[in-house]
Amino acid sequence: MSMIRVYKRAVLFLVVVLLLPVILLIYLTFGSDAIYEGKKQRDLMGFTDREARLADRVREVEQQNQMLRRQLSVSQNQLMNYQNSLVMDNETGISLINENGRPVRCNNPEPEVPKCEVIHVSIVCAGYNSTRNVITLIKSILFNRKHPLHFHFISDGAAKTILQTLFDSWSVPGVQVSFYLADDKLKAEVAWIPNKHYSGVFGLLKLLLPNTLPTFLDKVIVLDTDVTFATDIAELWKIFSKFKSKQAIGLVENQSDWYLGKLWKNHHPWPALGRGFNTGVILLDLQKLREYNWSQMWKMVAEKELMSLLSTALADQDIFNAVLKQNPYLIYHLPCEWNIQLSDHTKSHALCYSEVSDLKIIHWNSPVKLLVKNKHVEFFRNLHLTFLEYDGNLLRRELFGCATSTPNELDSKLVAINEDDECYEFRRQGALVLRTHLYYIDYDYTPSPDDVTLVAQLSMDRLQMLEAICKHWEGPISLALYMxxxxxxAFLRYALGSETLMARKNIGYHVVYKDGQFFPVNYLRNVAVRQVNTPYMFLSDIDFLPMYGLYDYLKKATSMMDITVEKKALIVPAFETQRYRLTFPKSKADLLSMLDMATLFTFRFHVWPQGHAPTNFAKWRSATTPYKVSWESDFEPYVVVSTNITDYDQRFVGFGWNKVSHIMELDAQGYEFVVLPNAFIIHMPHAPSFDIAKFRSSSLYRKCLKTLKGEFQRDLSRKYGIKALKYLSVER
Incomplete structure (x- = not known):
């Protein structure tokens, strides 16, 4: 029996059952007068037997009607059960019927993704700011995932540097990362397509994935950077198993009227099937697309449509839709909850879900992002913000039962530390690799041959110093922020709201995420130093304000003294004030006058004079030319050096010996210390840091610092031999 015939018989049966009581009611109601008149005539004519037979027939029909109603109730329940158990053909939408004319039941559950199968995800990410969106997306995936992941990034050089550093320092088990550089050669394959979308040429690179990704990869989930997962990505991955023989692209229908061409007068979108499809979430069967010669397919369609449409408005999405319009067999219709689109023109998303718990992926596909209008936008926004501010360190959980990672260098270091050591926490902090997001805000600067970068580190409690430093130093700055x-x-909101900070594109903000019990001051300095792209750098601290014009002065000084070849460290004398409001000196003469009036002091003169005494402030007062000074114990000046110097020693955390150890090693390497006669910086007052409070109150803190000092000096002796013996003798 054919499928259509069974369906028609079922419908006919229901129609008969439903209409029979209605016909009977009409007959009994409107025909009652006729029956009464007929009865009188029959009485007159003696037809009493017929009347009796008719009454019996009416009672019989009523009994049948009651029986049919009971059958109808049973049939409706059975029909609902059948509908819930039918297997629907994705291409036709018609129920599949077996050879006996019965619906095929889904007795077998949908196949699950094998426990340790790797899920592959591809993302196009270019530029500095887009990496922030990517990390929020990655957090939402990691939070819900139960499988190993392999991320494939199509990126430019800036995004690759940022993401490579982030994933290396994050060290999430069961996560692999590969990069495919979007160089001029790759971009040339789509650069011929005029694109009005703000994504530019990078918005077209998803078209190249079948040929860009490695040939061993046969399927991949492709995501925009502005999506947030609310479920396990494996649920999306297993939909590949539903693809029919020719289907190669899984997409969710577009939830706006864009491709219907009704948004405004003379709106001419690219061709699409119905409402078209949104490409924020794509399932790509790479193997099939390669067999179909995808590259040739989309290029032919694009060339044809560009003859009349001239450019794309929605980048790759326009071309995908035009290809699917001509080749509808390629498409698999993803359920709409896999791409809840919150664009400016979205109208039909409310038809996609009845409860917000039904959604799988939120897509912020609007230039205004979180400001879109939607009745559930608060729920969506809160979900997005949850992952935005979620502690990424908590996502370093192992995937039990899957051999997805091997012990790294950090694991070996931590295992080697004796947990019974009273200085264990100090050693552990010194060994940690901290999750680092370089260039957290857009950066655009090309250095000059004599350029100097100011290097500093800070935490949230020193954030107020940023604007003041920017007003005193117009040159490039490299900052490590421990947050x-x-x-x-909160920092991002502060920076974006500051006209002073947003006017500068030559500041590299490198966020190092908190982990451990101590402030990793030297770790932060190393992060900031490694991102310096100028020949020279000024190693300072965030609570110092440079004198006006120091940037230009240092550029001249470094070029005149050729500090790279001669291994010189130029000292910028440091002073301090106890006043929160200070009329900043405009010249050395002003500063000397303020020193005489005790408005200013040499730095740490009252509590730590040996830190800067070798600078010889008495000589500096009258000096007009640079002069050399010798290293002394505990010397920790602020210096200008070339960028190829040694790292800071990361065993020193919190308060104490972090700069002292670095200057000591520069001395061991043969650096000369030269004081600049017309340069100065001033330390501004602030509340004591948490680490200095611990140093002052904890005898164990001071004991461990002394232990670390001794170990550093012994290491220095082994590294530099006889030249380093003086450091041991001075300490004694």
Missing amino acids: SDAEAQ
Whole structure:
């Protein structure tokens, strides 16, 4: 029996059952007068037997009607059960019927993704700011995932540097990362397509994935950077198993009227099937697309449509839709909850879900992002912000039962530390690799041959110093910011709201995420130093304000003294004030006058004079030319050096010996210390840091610092031999 015939018989049966009581009611109601008149005539004519037979027939029909109603109730329940168990053909939408004319039941559950199968995800990410969106997306995936992941990034050089550093320092088990550089050669394959979308040429690179990704990869999930997962990505991955023989692209229908051409007068979108499809979430069967010669397919369609449409408005999405219009067999219709689109023109998303718990992926596909209008936008926004501020360190959980990672260098270091050591926490902090997001805000600067970068580090409690430093130093700055994920968002809001900071594109903000019990001051300095792209750098601290014009002065000084060849460290004398409001000196003469009036002091003169005494401030007062000074114990000046110097020693955390150890090693390497006669910086007052409070109150803190000092000096002796013996003798 054919499928259509069974369906028609079922419908006919229901129609008969439903209409029979209605016909009977009409007959009994409107025909009652006729029956009464007929009865009188029959009485007159003696037809009493017929009347009796008719009454019996009416009673019989009523009994049948009651029986049919009971059958109808049973049939409706059975029909609902059948509908819930039918297997639907994705291409036709018609129920599949077996050879006996019965619906095929789904007795077998949908196949699950094997426990340790690797899920492959591809993302196009270019530029500095887009990496922030990517990390929020990655967090939402990691939070829900139960499988190993392999991320494939199509990126430019800036995004690759940022993401490579982030994933290396994050060290999430069961996560692999590969990069495919979007160089001029790759971009040339789509650069011929005029594109009005703000994504530019990078918005077209998804078209190249079948040929760009490695040939051993046969399927991949492709995501925009502005999506947030609310479920396990494996649920999306297993939909590949539903693809029919020719289907190669899984997409969700577009939830706006864009491709219907009704948004405004003379709106001419690219051709599409119905409402078209959104490409924020794509399932790509790479193997099939390669067999179909995808590259040739989309290029022919694009060339044809560009003859009349001239450019794309929605980048790759326009071309995908035009290809699917001509080749509808390629498409698999993803359920709409896999791409809830919150664009400016979205109208039909409310038809996609009845409860917000039904959604799988939120897509912020609007230039205004979180400001879109939607009745559930608060729920969506809160979900997005949850992952935005979620502590990424908590996502370093192992995948049990899957051999997805091997012990790294950090694991070996931590295992080697004796947990019974009273200085264990110090050693552990010194060994940690901290999750680092370089260039957290857009950066655009090309250095000059004599350029100097100011290097500093800070935490949230020193954030107020940024604007003041920018007003005193117009040159490039490299900053390492030690913050939690939530604090990083607060910093971003602060920076984006500051006209002073937003006017500068030559500041590299490098966020190092909090982990451990101590402030990793030297770790932060190393992060900031490694991102310097100028020949020279000024190693300072965030609570110092440079004198006006120091940037230009240092550029001249470094070029005149050729500090790279001769291994010189130029000292910028440091002073301090106890006043929160200070009329900043405009010249050396002003500063000397303020020193005489005790408005200013040499730095740490009252509590730590040996830190800067070798600078010889008495000589500096009258000096007009640079002069050399010798290293002394505990010397920790602020210096200008070339960028190829040694790293800071990361065993020193919190307060104490972090700069002292670095200057000591520069001395061991043969650096000359030269004081600049017309340069100065001034330390501004602030509340004591948490680490200095611990140093002052904890005898164990001071004991461990002394232990670390001794170990550093012994290491220095082994590294530099006889030249380093003086450091041991001076200490004694």
